[in-house]
Each structure stands twice: as structure tokens, then as C-alpha cells.
Amino acid sequence: MRRVFLIMGVAALIVIMDRALGAGFGWLYRKTHTGEFGGLINDALSRKTQVLLLGSSRMRHHVMPAVLNSKLSLTAYNAGMDGQDFLYAMMLFDLWQRSNAPPKAIVLNIDPESFERSEEELQRAGVFSFYYDASPLVRQVLNQRSRFECLKFLSRAYRANGKVLAIGWNLFSHPAANFDGFEPLTGCLSPQTPGAPRETIPTTTEFWSLKVQCFNRLADYCRKHGTRLFLVEGPRYREDPRAHEARVNVLSKFLAGYPEAELIDLCTCTHPEVFQDKAELFRDGTHLNAHGAEIFSTMLAEALQTRLHSNGNLSDSSITRTVTIAH
Amino acid sequence: MLFNSLSFLIFFLVVSILYFALPHRFRWVLLLGASCFFYMCFIPIYIVILAATIAVDYVAGILIEGTPEASRKKAYLTVSIASVCAILFVFKYFNFFNNNLAALARVLHWNYPMKTLRLILPIGLSFHTFQSLSYVFEVYRGRQPAEKHFGLYSLYVMYFPQLVAGPIERPQNLLHQLKEVKRLDWQRLWNGVSLSLWGLFKKVVVADSLAIYTDTIYNNSRQHTGASLLLATYFFAIQIYCDFSGYSDIARGISRIYGIELMKNFETPYFAKSISEFWSRWHISLSTWFRDYVYIPLGGNRVSLGRSMFNIGVVFLISGLWHGANWTFVIWGALNGIYYLVWRSLEPVTAGVRRRIPAFGRLPLGVTPTATVRPWRALAWLRDGFLILVTFHLILLSWVFFRAANVSTALDTLRRIAVNRGPLFWDPIIVQGVLAIVLLVVLDILHRRTGFWDCLNQFPKWLRLGYSVALFFGIVLFGVDTGTRFIYFQF
Numbered sequence: 001m002r003r004v005f006l007i008m009g010v011a012a013l014i015v016i017m018d019r020a021l022g023a024g025f026g027w028l029y030r031k032t033h034t035g036e037f038g039g040l041i042n043d044a045l046s047r048k049t050q051v052l053l054l055g056s057s058r059m060r061h062h063v064m065p066a067v068l069n070s071k072l073s074l075t076a077y078n079a080g081m082d083g084q085d086f087l088y089a090m091m092l093f094d095l096w097q098r099s100n101a102p103p104k105a106i107v108l109n110i111d112p113e114s115f116e117r118s119e120e121e122l123q124r125a126g127v128f129s130f131y132y133d134a135s136p137l138v139r140q141v142l143n144q145r146s147r148f149e150c151l152k153f154l155s156r157a158y159r160a161n162g163k164v165l166a167i168g169w170n171l172f173s174h175p176a177a178n179f180d181g182f183e184p185l186t187g188c189l190s191p192q193t194p195g196a197p198r199e200t201i202p203t204t205t206e207f208w209s210l211k212v213q214c215f216n217r218l219a220d221y222c223r224k225h226g227t228r229l230f231l232v233e234g235p236r237y238r239e240d241p242r243a244h245e246a247r248v249n250v251l252s253k254f255l256a257g258y259p260e261a262e263l264i265d266l267c268t269c270t271h272p273e274v275f276q277d278k279a280e281l282f283r284d285g286t287h288l289n290a291h292g293a294e295i296f297s298t299m300l301a302e303a304l305q306t307r308l309h310s311n312g313n314l315s316d317s318s319i320t321r322t323v324t325i326a327h
Numbered sequence: 328m329l330f331n332s333l334s335f336l337i338f339f340l341v342v343s344i345l346y347f348a349l350p351h352r353f354r355w356v357l358l359l360g361a362s363c364f365f366y367m368c369f370i371p372i373y374i375v376i377l378a379a380t381i382a383v384d385y386v387a388g389i390l391i392e393g394t395p396e397a398s399r400k401k402a403y404l405t406v407s408i409a410s411v412c413a414i415l416f417v418f419k420y421f422n423f424f425n426n427n428l429a430a431l432a433r434v435l436h437w438n439y440p441m442k443t444l445r446l447i448l449p450i451g452l453s454f455h456t457f458q459s460l461s462y463v464f465e466v467y468r469g470r471q472p473a474e475k476h477f478g479l480y481s482l483y484v485m486y487f488p489q490l491v492a493g494p495i496e497r498p499q500n501l502l503h504q505l506k507e508v509k510r511l512d513w514q515r516l517w518n519g520v521s522l523s524l525w526g527l528f529k530k531v532v533v534a535d536s537l538a539i540y541t542d543t544i545y546n547n548s549r550q551h552t553g554a555s556l557l558l559a560t561y562f563f564a565i566q567i568y569c570d571f572s573g574y575s576d577i578a579r580g581i582s583r584i585y586g587i588e589l590m591k592n593f594e595t596p597y598f599a600k601s602i603s604e605f606w607s608r609w610h611i612s613l614s615t616w617f618r619d620y621v622y623i624p625l626g627g628n629r630v631s632l633g634r635s636m637f638n639i640g641v642v643f644l645i646s647g648l649w650h651g652a653n654w655t656f657v658i659w660g661a662l663n664g665i666y667y668l669v670w671r672s673l674e675p676v677t678a679g680v681r682r683r684i685p686a687f688g689r690l691p692l693g694v695t696p697t698a699t700v701r702p703w704r705a706l707a708w709l710r711d712g713f714l715i716l717v718t719f720h721l722i723l724l725s726w727v728f729f730r731a732a733n734v735s736t737a738l739d740t741l742r743r744i745a746v747n748r749g750p751l752f753w754d755p756i757i758v759q760g761v762l763a764i765v766l767l768v769v770l771d772i773l774h775r776r777t778g779f780w781d782c783l784n785q786f787p788k789w790l791r792l793g794y795s796v797a798l799f800f801g802i803v804l805f806g807v808d809t810g811t812r813f814i815y816f817q818f
Contacts, residue, residue: 003513010796013796014796014799017796017800018800021800021804025804123808146332146333147333147334148333148334148337151333152333152808157800157804158803160804161803161804161805161808162805162806162807164804164805165755165758165762166755169755
């Protein structure tokens with residue numbers, strides 16, 4: 001009998017400690033506003049904005065909200081994240097729309113590959129673990145990480161898994177007052193750098209049902225709230241025209257079923273006069289440096305301006321599909 | 328099903344509850360069934376290969392024991408060794424030898440038509456093959472009676488805690504334990520859980536954190552600077568230790584819960600003061616296997632110096648090949664063999680130094696060093712520290728070959744470490760890795776000085792409980808949760 005009480009006592013101690021650690025780290029986590037392990041999510045969720053920019057590092061380092069702000073006279077925030085992709089964008093938006101008014105426009109930077117199933121992407125979705133209870137979508141995505149993931153989330157301390165040092169570090173660093181999510185990249189490519197290798201040409205994309213489901217939700221939201229949804233394709237250094245064509249074809253085919261979404265193609269192939277062989281604009285094969293980002297942001301702002309102000313009405317839902325494919 | 332997965336935890340809980348609920352006579356059936364299930368979670372059909380190995384050695388054991396004639400015994404032994412080694416050769420070494428022969432044929436402009444086999448290596452093949460062979464050797468030597476119970480013999484080879492990555496057990500240690508009646512012992516249960524937690528901590532907190540950096544650097548080694556490669560090599564040395572010793576500790580801990588003691592596989596190897604000491608502390612079950620079944624039958628050190636050195640060379644080369652069918656592993660084994668031989672030839676010199684500077688550990692316990700002893704003590708510390716560092720760095724050099732994808736990459740990595748200057752590739756995981764290493768060193772020193780895991784019962788209950796709870800939350804908070812495989816599974 002004594003042993004049974006001892007075991008129950010140890011179990012109770014573990015449960016209490018688990019709750020206490022989970023609550024303590026959760027409280028500290030929500031105080032962080034920098035860092036890729038979640039602080040930037042908190043920062044994005046606290047921003048009221050009219051143009052929300054979502055995507056991977058190719059959004060984070062390519063689009064300057066300040067440029068959009070001055071050209072469109074709309075507030076903008078860049079919520080792109082290094083190493084993340086479509087699921088991150090969807091989960092962030094799902095959380096963001098719960099406490100913010102609908103934006104005028106959402107700009108999403110994705111490639112056809114973003115719709116494929118990726119175990120790595122699922123693992124990286126762990127940055128949202130503190131928001132497990134806050135959104136069914138976050139729960140749905142995180143539960144796909146492994147067979148018994150929902151059991152792991154019974155532990156509160158588990159939500160801080162892999163984040164403790166980051167929380168400690170980020171508690172003492174704060175974003176600048178004018179921080180808008182954009183992070184400029186420095187340095188540039190050597191003109192001798194070859195372009196993308198042939199193997200990167202996408203032929204077919206297997207759309208993952210979870211991601212299609214997420215996109216449907218986003219499209220429904222946009223339709224319901226009159227929010228304009230733009231998918232933007234950015235430039236790559238010495239992009240293979242066939243790879244570009246294949247990429248745009250896949251995306252266009254997919255978007256055919258979504259009249260509220262429009263593809264804005266600002267690639268090297270469609271704008272060779274701006275990006276072709278301009279090594280000084282690129283930090284690496286797929287990322288623009290600060291100078292390149294400024295040019296790209298201006299182009300994107302102009303493209304958005306044309307579309308958003310087409311009838312002098314920001315909430316106009318008429319959409320013109322203007323995808324230019326260079327052959 | 329990996330030890331560091333929730334599926335395994337559920338499997339283990341179910342098996343453990345059933346184990347203690349069932350009467351003794353049914354327990355072997357449960358453990359054998361659980362072991363089959365555990366193995367079949369990887370590639371189910373490969374259970375047939377394992378069954379073939381078991382069947383061959385089971386029959387061989389009975390035949391060897393039942394034959395009075397020495398020549399017939401030898402013949403049965405040879406057939407048994409040839410059969411199980413043939414399986415090992417086909418799955419693990421055929422493509423390696425075939426590719427090398429094909430390359431040689433190309434150089435000599437010969438026609439070489441043999442094609443490469445498209446086979447996936449069965450998990451832990453080398454481990455259970457060696458465990459099965461050790462049984463046949465022991466029966467042949469008359470040190471172990473042949474096991475008549477096929478189920479128990481199968482369980483000896485397939486016992487799930489050590490099936491895929493050892494320790495490679497001897498029949499004298501394991502078989503009789505499988506037959507003994509075991510009762511639920513709370514003390515043992517607690518010790519087993521604590522040891523498993525410690526193993527899991529080493530795997531998911533230390534090894535897997537370091538693996539993130541090591542893999543990033545080594546998978547693109549030609550794009551990284553010498554500083555990054557050097558740090559990645561240090562990290563790999565700790566990673567492989569924590570990965571493998573972590574597995575061994577989990578296996579020993581789980582088995583201890585069932586009342587079955589498995590042999591110790593690691594004994595703080597990076598504190599070794601010589602290469603020979605390192606090999607008596609690293610992967611002990613394999614080192615002693617090679618010593619008992621290869622080195623001693625070849626003549627051991629009871630032969631001429633030259634022959635003895637040849638024997639050591641052979642053992643290290645086979646040990647290298649055992650780890651993998653790749654020239655990198657052969658070079659890794661050869662390097663360790665060279666270290667061993669050089670160290671042994673320097674033994675008279677080091678013994679002289681040792682005599683002049685008495686080791687601190689040799690002072691009688693409880694004796695406070697006097698003013699005259701103290702300088703010797705400091706010198707002994709310095710000497711030991713120097714020897715530990717030299718041994719560690721020699722082993723570190725050999726790990727470059729162990730980790731690199733091929734020989735040219737390994738050589739290029741060494742060249743870059745020596746001549747390439749440039750900034751360190753920074754990743755925040757470095758901080759966690761370094762903190763984990765510091766903690767590991769502190770705990771290993773504690774273990775070395777107090778024998779913590781061996782005399783857990785002597786420590787106060789609150790300390791043991793606190794330690795286990797801290798390990799548990801350390802795993803929950805800092806463990807890398809991607810279910811990475813253990814490195815030694817591939818062998």
C-alpha cells in the first residue's frame with residue numbers, strides 16, 4: 001500500500017511540475033517578440049495591418065513593407081519566416097485573424113513545391129506548439145507530426161520542447177520601434193555563379209490534401225471578407241525559363257479553381273531587363289539582397305496598386321488574371 | 328520502432344505489464360513474441376533471415392555437443408560460421424567487394440559482368456550474427472552446454488532490448504538469466520527506469536542536438552570552413568558516444584526492469600589515458616568478442632612480437648569492416664590498429680614515466696597528501712590530463728574517416744581543418760550542444776568517481792528521485808523530437 005501511495009505521489013509530483021513548467025515557459029514565451037523559435041509569431045500576432053505578407057525566407061527578405069506603405073497608403077507587415085513554408089503561413093494567418101480585423105490584401109509567396117507533403121515542414125511547425133490549444137488548425141497540423149503526437153501534447157512542458165534557450169535569449173532582445181518584419185540580406189553573388197541546375201525543374205506536384213484544405217480555408221476567408229489574395233512569384237538568379245514556365249503552369253492550373261486568388265509573376269523570366277544576370281541584386285541563387293529587395297518591393301507595390309485600385313475601389317472583387325509566361 | 332519514440336514506450340509498457348502478470352513459464356513466449364514484433368516493425372520479411380541464422384546455430388550447437396570427434400566438431404563449427412557469415416556477406420559486403428572488383432577490372436580492361444545487388448541491409452545484422460556466433464564458439468569450446476529449448480535459444484538471439492545494437496551478449500551471461508524466475512523488484516524497477524532515462528537523455532538531448540550541427544557541416548563539407556569542420560568533428564565524437572552508449576544504457580535499463588542484467592558496453596571511454604585503455608572502455612562487448620574469438624585463437628600475445636602485432640592489425644581491420652562495407656571504415660580500423668601498435672611499442676617509456684610520477688589514485692584513501700606528496704599529485708594530474716587529451720585527439724582524427732561519406736571527403740575534411748581559415752558557421756544549436764557536453768562531462772566524472780549507476784541504492788531516495796525527475800524534464804524540454812535513428816543501427 002505504501003508503494004502505491006509512493007507511485008501516486010511521484011506521478012502527482014510529475015504532473016504538477018509539468019503544469020508549472022508549461023505555464024511558466026508559456027508565460028515567458030508570450031513576452032518574447034524576436035527570434036525564429038516563436039518570438040516573431042508573437043510579434044506578427046500583435047500587429048494590426050491592412051496588407052499581410054506571408055511566406056518563407058523569399059518573402060521575409062524580398063518585400064519591404066515600408067515601400068508598400070508609401071506606394072499604396074496601406075499599412076503592411078511582413079510575416080515571412082526563414083526555413084518555413086506554406087503550413088507556417090497558414091497557421092500564422094489562422095491565429096492572426098482570430099484577433100485582428102480582416103486585411104485588405106494578403107500576399108503569399110509560395111512555389112508549387114510548397115503544396116507537397118514535407119516531413120521537415122511538419123517538424124518545423126513545432127514553433128507553434130504554445131498555440132496548440134488556441135487553434136484547431138494548429139492542432140491538426142501538429143498532430144500529424146507523429147502517430148501519438150496528441151498524447152505528447154497532454155504534457156504542458158512538452159510545448160516548450162527545444163525552445164527553452166531561445167526563450168531565455170529572446171526575453172532580453174526587443175525588435176526596433178520601426179520593425180515591420182522585413183530583414184535585409186547583405187552581400188552579393190559573383191557574376192560567375194551558374195544558374196539553377198536542370199534538376200530543379202518541377203514536372204508534377206502532388207498536392208497534399210492538408211495543404212489544399214488550408215488553402216481552401218484561406219480562399220473562403222478572403223471571399224467572405226472581401227480580402228484580395230495574391231500569390232507572388234519572386235526572381236531567382238539565372239532562372240531556367242523552362243523551370244519557370246513549369247512552375248507557373250502548375251500554380252496557374254491550381255489557382256484556376258480559386259477566382260479570388262491571383263498570381264503575380266515578377267520573375268527573372270518575366271522581367272529580364274531588371275533581374276537577368278544582375279548578380280549585384282542577389283545574395284544567393286534564390287534570395288535577393290537589400291538592393292534587390294527594394295527593386296522587387298517597388299515592382300510588387302506597383303503591381304498591387306494596379307490591381308487594388310483598378311476601379312478606384314480597394315474592396316473591388318473583380319480580378320484580372322495577368323500571368324505572363326516568357327517562352 | 329525506435330527506443331526514442333512514443334510507440335516504443337507504449338509497446339514497452341504493454342510488454343512489461345504482461346511480463347509481470349504472466350506466470351514464469353509463459354514469459355519467454357511473451358518476450359519472444361514481443362521481440363519478433365519489435366524486429367518486424369523495421370522490415371517484416373527480414374525476420375526470415377534472422378530465423379535462418381537462429382536455426383543454423385541452434386542445430387550446430389546440438390550437433391557440436393553431441394559429437395565426441397574433434398574433427399567433426401570442427402566441421403560443424405565451420406559449417407555454422409560459413410552459413411551465418413554467408414548471410415552477412417551477401418547483405419552487407421557483397422556490393423562492396425563486387426564494386427571494388429569491378430573497379431579493378433576496369434583498370435585492367437577485363438570484362439566483369441557481375442551486377443550490384445539491390446538489397447537493404449537488415450537492421451542490426453552484424454549484432455545478432457555475432458551474438459549467435461558467440462554461442463556456437465562457446466559450445467565448441469565446451470564452456471556452454473547446447474541449449475535444447477529452441478524458444479529460449481531464439482530469445483537469446485532475439486531479446487528485443489539488445490537485438491538491433493547490442494550489447495553483444497555471451498550465452499553464459501544471458502541464457503541462464505532467461506530461465507530464472509524473476510519477481511517484480513521495486514528497487515530494480517527504479518534503477519532500470521533511471522538508467523533508461525539517462526540513456527534517453529544522452530541520445531535525445533546530447534547526441535541529437537549535436538547531430539543537427541554535425542550533419543549540416545558534414546553533409547556539405549566542401550562548403551564549410553576548417554573551424555566549422557573542426558567543431559563538427561568534436562561534436563561528432565561526443566554524438567557517437569552519446570548515441571551508442573545511450574542506446575546501451577536504455578537496453579540495460581529496460582532489461583534490468585525484467586531482472587535480466589546485460590553487460591556494460593561503455594565505461595567513460597573518453598577519459599582513457601591510452602589507446603588500449605580506450606578500447607577496453609569503448610563498445611566493450613565487441614572488443615571482448617574480437618579478443619576472445621579472433622585475437623586469442625590467432626595466438627594472442629603468446630607468440631612472437633611480430634606475430635602478435637600482426638594479430639592486432641587483423642583484429643582492427645576486421646573491426647573496421649564490421650562497422651561497414653566502406654573504405655572509410657577500413658581506414659578507421661587501420662588507424663586505430665596503428666595507434667594501438669605504436670602505443671604498445673612506447674609502453675616501456677610510458678611505464679617509466681608512470682613509475683617516476685605516482686598516480687594520484689594510488690595514494691591510500693583517507694591519507695591527506697603531505698607537502699612533499701602534493702607536487703607529485705599535481706604532476707600526476709597533469710600527466711593524466713595530457714594522456715587523456717592525446718588519446719582523445721587521436722581517436723578524434725579517426726572519427727573523421729568514420730563520419731565522412733567516402734575517403735576523398737575525409738581527406739578533404741582533414742585538409743580543410745588544417746589549412747582553411749574562415750569564420751565558424753554559427754547555429755544556435757551550438758549553445759545547447761556545448762551546455763549538454765558540459766553537463767555530460769560533469770555527470771560522467773560524478774559517475775566515474777562515485778560509480779553512481781552501479782550503487783544507486785546507496786544514495787538517498789530524495790536524491791535519486793530528484794535526479795530521475797530532472798532527467799525526465801530535461802528530455803521533455805531539451806530533447807530533439809524528430810525520432811532520429813541510432814547510428815549503430817546501420818551496422
